[in-house]
Amino acid sequence: xxxxxxxxxxxxxxxxxxxxxxxxxxxxxxxxxxxxxxxxxxxxxxxxxxxxxxxxxxxxxxxxxxxxxxxxxxxxxxxxxxxxxxxxxxxxxxxxxxxxxxxxxxxxxxxxxxxxxxxxxxxxxxxxxxxxxxxxxxxxxxxxxxxxxxxxxxxxxxxxxxxxxxxxxxxxxxxxxxxxxxxxxxxxxxxxxxxxxxxxxxxxxxxxxxxxxxxxxxxxxxxxxxxxxxxxxxxxxxxxxxxxxxxxxxxxxxxxxxxxxxxxxxxxxxxx
Ligand SMILES: Nc1ncnc2c1ncn2[C@@H]1O[C@H](COP(=O)(O)OP(=O)(O)OP(=O)(O)O)[C@@H](O)[C@H]1O
Numbered sequence: 001x002x003x004x005x006x007x008x009x010x011x012x013x014x015x016x017x018x019x020x021x022x023x024x025x026x027x028x029x030x031x032x033x034x035x036x037x038x039x040x041x042x043x044x045x046x047x048x049x050x051x052x053x054x055x056x057x058x059x060x061x062x063x064x065x066x067x068x069x070x071x072x073x074x075x076x077x078x079x080x081x082x083x084x085x086x087x088x089x090x091x092x093x094x095x096x097x098x099x100x101x102x103x104x105x106x107x108x109x110x111x112x113x114x115x116x117x118x119x120x121x122x123x124x125x126x127x128x129x130x131x132x133x134x135x136x137x138x139x140x141x142x143x144x145x146x147x148x149x150x151x152x153x154x155x156x157x158x159x160x161x162x163x164x165x166x167x168x169x170x171x172x173x174x175x176x177x178x179x180x181x182x183x184x185x186x187x188x189x190x191x192x193x194x195x196x197x198x199x200x201x202x203x204x205x206x207x208x209x210x211x212x213x214x215x216x217x218x219x220x221x222x223x224x225x226x227x228x229x230x231x232x233x234x235x236x237x238x239x240x241x242x243x244x245x246x247x248x249x250x251x252x253x254x255x256x257x258x259x260x261x262x263x264x265x266x267x268x269x270x271x272x
Contacts, residue, residue, distance in 0.1 A: 018074045063091065
């Protein structure tokens with residue numbers, strides 16, 4: 001768990017990321033249904049919900065990978081729902097994305113994988129860590145150090161454990177110098193110990209870099225342990241939006257209770 005000074009941190013007031021009356025349909029499927037959400041600077045918000053409840057769709061609407069059907073999305077000053085392709089490209093330089101399967105280039109060194117995060121700031125593609133400016137190499141080493149992997153700079157990424165690879169992926173995201181980080185099930189492939197390490201890291205960079213972090217999870221305990229705020233989706237609708245402090249696990253488990261009109265009582269379903 002986090003140390004007490006860190007866990008007492010309060011998210012900032014300014015809204016960096018906002019969804020207003022967002023609906024997203026895929027054919028007849030209503031993946032998001034009139035969702036409204038404001039996320040603040042230095043806030044780590046965790047999205048929970050059953051498989052298919054719309055978590056990934058919402059993340060993708062935030063960086064414009066999915067266009068909303070109706071409603072408005074604002075991210076770091078960009079009207080994402082109205083953005084041109086060029087504006088979306090610019091936005092994505094400011095929005096880091098952390099994936100479940102890390103998306104590192106396995107045959108490259110950890111240092112070069114981190115340096116890839118700076119490509120959006122460079123005019124030309126680079127091949128080999130030594131072709132990047134010295135200042136960027138130094139910056140990449142600082143980020144690797146921060147995730148506890150400075151000694152692994154020269155190691156091929158595919159020789160690292162899953163937890164270590166996700167930490168390299170977070171260092172790569174920091175190299176982007178983003179103001180927003182979207183993390184789609186970043187710990188789904190990790191054992192409980194490494195899942196905690198990665199969540200702690202996301203929490204710390206959120207505070208130390210004043211980032212806005214939106215993270216989807218299936219683990220309620222991790223959400224309650226590290227989120228400032230927990231939002232629950234069910235069938236594309238927002239059914240919970242509460243600060244994590246004071247939120248009981250039972251209340252969160254209501255998100256997973258199947259709504260079946262023929263059933264009046266039943267046990268909440270455990271998430272996958
Ligand atoms: N590209 C797509 N085309 C058609 N339907 C889609 C597409 N993406 C998502 N959906 C549908 O939208 C709904 C929400 O899916 P989404 O992936 O957002 O759920 P999720 O909560 O992230 O699920 P999981 O926890 O399994 O990742 C589902 O019914 C899904 O089948």
